[in-house]
Structure formats: C-alpha cells, structure tokens
Amino acid sequence: MKPRLVVMALLLGTTSLAGATESVVADYMLSCQGCHLDNGRGFPLRGVPTLTNYVGNFLKVPGGRQYLVQVPGAAQADLNNEQLAALLNWMLTTFSPDQLPSDFVRYNAEEVAQLRPHPLVDVASRRAELVRKIEQLQPRSRQ
Numbered sequence: 625m626k627p628r629l630v631v632m633a634l635l636l637g638t639t640s641l642a643g644a645t646e647s648v649v650a651d652y653m654l655s656c657q658g659c660h661l662d663n664g665r666g667f668p669l670r671g672v673p674t675l676t677n678y679v680g681n682f683l684k685v686p687g688g689r690q691y692l693v694q695v696p697g698a699a700q701a702d703l704n705n706e707q708l709a710a711l712l713n714w715m716l717t718t719f720s721p722d723q724l725p726s727d728f729v730r731y732n733a734e735e736v737a738q739l740r741p742h743p744l745v746d747v748a749s750r751r752a753e754l755v756r757k758i759e760q761l762q763p764r765s766r767q
C-alpha cells in the first residue's frame with residue numbers, strides 16, 4: 625500500500641476511538657485534498673488557491689463567511705451539514721489560525737444548511753471581489 629493509503633486507512637480505522645478530529649481529517653483527505661493538497665497549500669497555478677495562512681481572512685470581510693460555505697468545493701461536497709461545518713472549522717483553525725478574527729464564531733450545521741442551497745452565480749468574480757476587500761484591509765507594506 626502507498627504511504628498515503630496507509631495513513632488514510634489508519635485514520636478511518638480510528639474514528640470510533642477518537643472521533644471528531646480524525647474523522648474531519650479523513651473527510652479532508654477524501655473530499656478536498658485532491659485539489660487543495662496537504663496542509664491546504666493548493667495549486668495556485670491551476671487555479672486552486674492556497675488556504676494556508678490565508679483562508680481565515682475571508683471572515684474579516686462582509687460576505688466572506690457565506691462564500692466559504694457556498695464555494696462549490698465546499699457546498700457540493702458529499703458531506704452532511706454537520707460534517708461540512710466541522711470541516712470548515714478545522715480548515716480555518718488548522719491552516720489559517722493567525723488570520724482568524726479574534727471574534728471568530730465556529731460554523732454549525734444550521735448555518736451551513738441555510739447557506740448551502742444558494743450557489744454562487746459567478747465564483748471567480750465573487751472571489752476576486754472578496755480578495756480585493758481583504759487587500760484593502762491589509763495594505764502592502766511600502767518598500
């Protein structure tokens with residue numbers, strides 16, 4: 625077995641013992657990692673943004689919180705609302721803890737259930753708009 629499969633088998637095998645964290649990691653590996661890669665580093669040249677040290681910024685601008693649930697990779701995942709909420713919370717706190725606003729409120733199943741059925745009409749332009757707002761929050765340091 626390839627090392628990655630062994631890790632996955634171990635994670636899946638231990639869910640009954642350890643519960644939440646392991647099953648969330650397994651959900652990430654099975655549903656998201658194919659595009660977002662390990663540690664959320666993504667594949668920017670192919671249009672998969674890096675989550676690492678970034679994704680938490682979306683929670684600082686209006687509309688960002690909704691976007692993270694409605695983006696197709698999340699909204700269309702084969703996961704129930706509770707699993708998706710847990711996965712998003714895990715992604716945010718694991719990949720991007722330093723960008724999270726201090727008043728970060730974790731997602732729950734009810735919020736995900738409300739947002740999820742409303743797909744984004746134009747994902748790329750919605751994302752670009754939010755990234756512009758994020759950049760306005762953090763002016764690049766002058767050189």
Ligand code: HEC
Nearest residue numbers: 655656659671672673679692695696697698701711747751
């Ligand atoms: C088929 C590839 C693919 C898969 C699988 C995928 N994503 Fe993504 N994800 C993307 C792309 C591409 C974007 C950029 C927005 C867009 O074009 O959809 C993105 C954006 C995101 C974002 C917003 C971050 C940003 O910077 O725009 C989140 C949050 C996210 N994905 C979560 C997930 C979760 C959670 C999963 C697994 C359940 C997942 N994605 C699975 C390709 C994927």
